[in-house]
């Protein structure tokens with residue numbers, strides 16, 4: 001097999017992205033204001049309303065993003081063991097275990113570990129696990145925690161749920177004013193929200209270029225390039241970055257450059273990446289001429305905010321995210337994704353760390369087959385805990401699946 | 406004639422027999438629920454019989470096609486019971502928002518179990534403050550209208566009447582626990598915990614009558630127990646063989662924080678004013694579950710205080726394997742108990758594969774440590 005042929009072309013913007021993220025962490029770790037104080041640091045969940053923090057000039061830190069980095073660097077199991085020794089069961093979410101371990105030992109994927117939080121913002125629109133995890137962080141660091149509580153949507157979202165979340169936006173504003181000691185500017189907030197919308201639109205534009213055949217990138221690329229939209233949306237830098245990335249992808253489409261050599265099969269990925277296996281998996285699919293053109297994970301950051309009424313639309317958008325809706329609503333979105341990207345099948349990562357994402361996949365895979373006639377493959381793994389992963393078995397199953405297409 | 410307690414103990418071998426008989430006798434609707442935050446009073450007021458489902462010891466046959474093996478056994482075995490037809494007497498189910506697993510189980514249940522109606526009570530997770538209370542009140546109103554739609558209209562007076570029946574039940578169960586705290590020898594803990602669990606499996610008024618009888622026998626009884634008093638921490642406790650073994654080894658739960666135990670009956674509902682306000686009040690104020698966030702009321706402090714109050718010398722954590730909320734709470738609560746001088750033991754189990762022999766050795770070791 002000629003290795004040269006199957007090598008994917010390198011995405012040029014990757015360097016800028018790396019720089020952006022490195023700068024972000026360096027800034028966060030070295031922020032010092034006069035008189036020995038520092039810019040306040042807030043740890044926030046990946047689905048949290050970061051726009052409020054950016055507007056209040058608070059540095060957001062994402063333990064989940066750091067968890068992914070630790071997973072990719074294959075150091076998550078070691079950190080998790082620290083938490084396990086304290087009594088946290090190995091069956092609990094591995095992001096949480098690694099983060100708790102990292103917090104206690106001041107270590108991780110960035111030197112010295114994450115900068116310590118002054119307070120915590122936990123939004124449970126992704127799971128209930130984060131509530132328990134952040135409660136532990138509040139104990140470890142002895143700092144206040146704000147729970148931004150977004151009621152789960154089973155069939156429909158009642159008016160009082162939106163109102164409950166909208167009112168919490170106002171409480172959050174008060175909370176931030178108390179923490180930062182300065183008034184919250186609604187103009188600044190509208191500005192940030194606008195930048196956030198712009199970045200989200202650009203990100204959606206990037207993802208949409210994968211509708212072309214061949215697709216200019218794979219979801220493995222998207223997993224890497226989503227870092228800025230998760231961590232820094234609401235800033236100009238991120239807008240600039242996604243303009244660049246979008247342009248590069250559009251150029252690829254114009255020139256017919258595909259991420260996978262001689263793309264034959266188009267697949268959709270479901271669930272959080274298997275961070276420590278990304279490269280191997282990427283190669284494995286590429287070798288088999290299969291391109292993972294879209295996924296349910298990176299689209300989760302494509303929330304809509306309306307500038308006319310930012311608070312209500314934010315309350316609405318943050319409550320409706322993919323992991324906060326019932327599986328029949330998920331199914332509609334999944335089918336839409338399959339059709340829009342003309343997918344031949346679905347690859348589901350059954351992630352033992354993440355129950356809200358994984359429980360229901362068996363039903364979803366059957367329902368997708370019924371609705372679209374497309375088959376799915378279910379890979380049993382964990383997003384960062386490689387101790388429960390079998391590479392040989394996965395390889396075998398992926399090859400068999402692609403053969404069956 | 407069998408005593409009231411004997412009647413109740415027989416039910417343990419066939420927990421749903423009374424619900425089935427009730428349905429046959431009255432022609433009424435039987436509604437399943439999982440969590441002790443379920444609005445039982447509303448179901449009762451609608452003329453239905455609320456029946457609690459908490460899984461059971463079984464090897465799943467059909468649920469494996471819907472729920473991964475890393476899902477807790479409570480969800481897996483309960484779904485299996487539904488899919489194999491063992492809960493065919495149900496007319497509907499009410500799910501309450503608690504943990505991620507329950508939230509997905511609700512979806513899967515709604516799409517596969519095939520009961521005529523399904524209601525989700527999307528409780529907040531934040532259990533403090535005015536906003537959460539207002540939201541809960543609105544959500545209760547929505548649940549009420551959904552129940553009225555499914556089961557027929559019922560008015561405020563009907564809810565008030567149900568609140569009275571339920572308050573009576575809670576008062577009687579509280580008395581039982583008070584008596585046992587004073588003297589755990591009057592009733593072994595496997596029976597006491599079952600007496601509470603059975604309250605959610607039969608008509609409340611009937612349960613009240615049975616309780617009155619049991620209590621009239623117990624008042625003034627003396628057990629002169631020299632058993633080592635322990636405090637139980639966990640969610641659902643349905644391992645009767647384990648509790649029996651604990652008694653045999655010379656230990657007993659003098660009090661607990663199980664949601665099928667003390668947490669089930671804790672806290673009264675006001676009988677004055679708007680009944681939904683009153684129900685909201687109890688939801689927000691009672692002893693909290695690991696699934697709820699109550700920053701100003703740390704669970705561990707409460708547990709330590711209650712363990713002390715019942716004269717416990719140790720605590721046993723009874724954890725469901727794969728349970729996130731309780732798994733996350735464990736280290737902090739254990740630490741608090743350690744610091745307060747209690748010996749602790751964590752037992753992890755899955756319904757259907759509990760090995761009594763293995764548990765015995767560990768419980769023996771705990772009791773040895775306490776005896777010194």
Ligand code: SF4
Pocket residue numbers: 064093094095096126127128129130272323353354355356357
């Ligand atoms: S991986 Fe899943 S369970 Fe863990 S924090 Fe993320 S959404 Fe929650």
Ligand code: SF4
Pocket residue numbers: 477478479480503504505506507640696725727728729730731
């Ligand atoms: S709280 Fe724990 S035991 Fe109960 S359903 Fe959720 S995961 Fe299972």
